């Protein structure tokens with residue numbers, strides 16, 4: 001179960017990517033992300049809108065992916081609060097909560113949000 005502390009921990013874990021340009025993240029994610037080469041995302045069902053099955057689906061879809069944090073950082077930058085679906089091993093509802101914590105951390109950082 002992800003809670004507020006969990007969202008903040010995830011956002012803090014992403015601090016190390018704050019200075020990585022978005023195009024570099026995109027290159028790494030599309031090159032190494034499992035769903036870009038190992039399987040077809042469309043074989044997975046859509047999110048149900050219910051927390052538990054959606055979290056299980058996200059965990060299953062992204063299991064073993066070597067670029068989960070890079071994927072999450074990129075999605076938070078590009079889609080922000082409008083994010084949908086599974087990215088970064090999180091369902092969209094959890095990702096919106098992480099986005100809030102991420103924004104708070106980045107708004108205090110030099111250079112702010114990157115795109």
Ligand code: SF4
Nearest residue numbers: 033035062065071088
């Ligand atoms: S973390 Fe998940 S959504 Fe992102 S590239 Fe990896 S498998 Fe795909």
